[in-house]
Amino acid sequence: MLKIENLSKRFGGLAAVNEVSTSIEKGKINAIIGPNGAGKTTFFNLISGVHKPTSGRITLDGVDVTHLRTDEVAKLGVSRTFQTTALFDNASVLDNLIVGHRLRTKSGLWDVLVGSSRLKNEEKVCREKARDALDFVGLSHMANRMAGDISQEERKRVAFALALSTDPKVVLLDEPAGGVNPDETVGLADLIRKMVKHGLTVGLIEHKMNMIMSLADKIMVLNYGEKIAEGTPAEIRANPAVIDAYLGSEHADA
Structure with missing residues (x-):
């Protein structure tokens, strides 16, 4: 689905990503691991147009997206979450998600000024998509809560829902289990499996190795911006x- 060929990104003299070739395979959980500073988030930033x-x-899917803007990549079906979940804390959870589906709408300033039927129809669709996404991640009961009042684990689920509300084909998850406890991590892992079961393709960056090893179909390992290995768990x-570079002997043959 996503094919990456000899991808490099330099910031001055630093090669954050260096000649990386791989693929994000359709209908699978494609994990990326490596030490801090290995280039994982930069890799996602390149794929998503940041x-x-x-x-x-x-x-x-055979279309060159190398130099497209973030919104153009998103319209083609690539959505993502970030390490830090940034929400509009003074707005409801549902209103935060309505923003996501705006990517797919066509109303402009004139529609807003005149209150056009197109605007009204699109607002209805956005609200329905937002509710569907909330239901998918198990937070329907949180629709009217202020985003600033929900827990860290719930914020993670809202981030998943926000990504889903853009109608993606590929979802890139950057440390989705960061800052949550082991039981909550299991719940988020189940949610990722549910996403794939419903036809999505997942790219996953995560430091929790037990989670990665139980979830991933394929793992790519980055170190100092270079791919040092790729394969099954x-x-x-x-x-x-x-x-030697990352896992340590305690994970060998685990």
């Missing part, structure tokens, strides 16, 4: 370079 690559090529656990 940064433009120094060199290399990114294609989505079993292959990654047994890879000496990965053990």
Whole structure:
């Protein structure tokens, strides 16, 4: 689905991502792991259009998206979450999600000024999509709560829902279990499996190795911006370079 060829990003003299080639495979959970500073988030930023690559090529279903803007990439079906969940804390959870589906609407300033039927119809659709996304992540009962009043785990679920409200094909999750407890981590892992079961493709950055090893179909390992390994969880656990650079001996053959 997403093909990445010789992708590089330099910030001055620093190669944050260096000649990385891989693919985000359709209908699978594609994990990216590595030490802090390995280039994982920069890699997601390149795929989603936040940064433009120094060199290399990114294609989505055969379409070159290398130099597209973030909103253009999103309209083609790539959505993402971030390490820190930024919400409009003084707005309701539902209103936060209505913003997400605005990506798919066509109303402009004139529609707002005249209160056009197109605007009204699109607002209805946005609200329905937001409610569907909330239901999917198990937070229907939170629709009218202020976003600033919900827990960290609930904020993570709202971030999932916000990504889903854009009608994506690929969802990039950047440390979705960061800052939540083990029981909550299990619940978020189940939600990720549910996303794939419903036809989505997932790219996943996460430091919680038990979660990654039980979830991922494929794992790519970055270190100092370079791909040092790629394979199934079993292959990654047994890879000496990965053990040395990141996992440590306690994960070997676990």
